[in-house]
Amino acid sequence: xxxxxxxxxxxxxxxxxxxxxxxxxxxxxxxxxxxxxxxxxxxxxxxxxxxxxxxxxxxxxxxxxxxxxxxxxxxxxxxxxxxxxxxxxxxxxxxxxxxxxxxxxx
Numbered sequence: 001x002x003x004x005x006x007x008x009x010x011x012x013x014x015x016x017x018x019x020x021x022x023x024x025x026x027x028x029x030x031x032x033x034x035x036x037x038x039x040x041x042x043x044x045x046x047x048x049x050x051x052x053x054x055x056x057x058x059x060x061x062x063x064x065x066x067x068x069x070x071x072x073x074x075x076x077x078x079x080x081x082x083x084x085x086x087x088x089x090x091x092x093x094x095x096x097x098x099x100x101x102x103x104x105x106x
Contacts, residue, residue: 032071038063042094048087061098069095073106 029035041059044050056064072091075081081088092104 032074033066033068034063034072038067042091043086045094045097046086046088046091048082048085048090053090056094056097060094061100064094064098065100065102069102069104073104076106 031039038060041057041063045053045056045060047053076088092106095103
């Protein structure tokens with residue numbers, strides 16, 4: 001049960017960072033190698049409610065280049081991703097759209 005509580009806390013932090021409104025996060029703090037600004041830069045490209053999301057920005061691609069994508073896979077089936085309107089399949093495709101050599105291996 002303690003592991004589940006930790007998972008939920010980390011999930012809430014990541015979802016909050018992705019939307020820029022969530023738990024208090026100190027400037028410069030990173031989750032899976034991405035900071036709040038990196039998550040916010042990628043957010044328009046992963047929003048589930050937008051049928052034609054824009055391609056990832058240069059800032060998003062730079063953040064993804066520094067991210068631990070294996071760590072981000074941990075949130076693949078998180079209910080909070082849906083609650084915050086984040087389409088994980090779109091997020092999973094961002095490295096390809098950014099022409100990065102690394103990718104999600106979930």
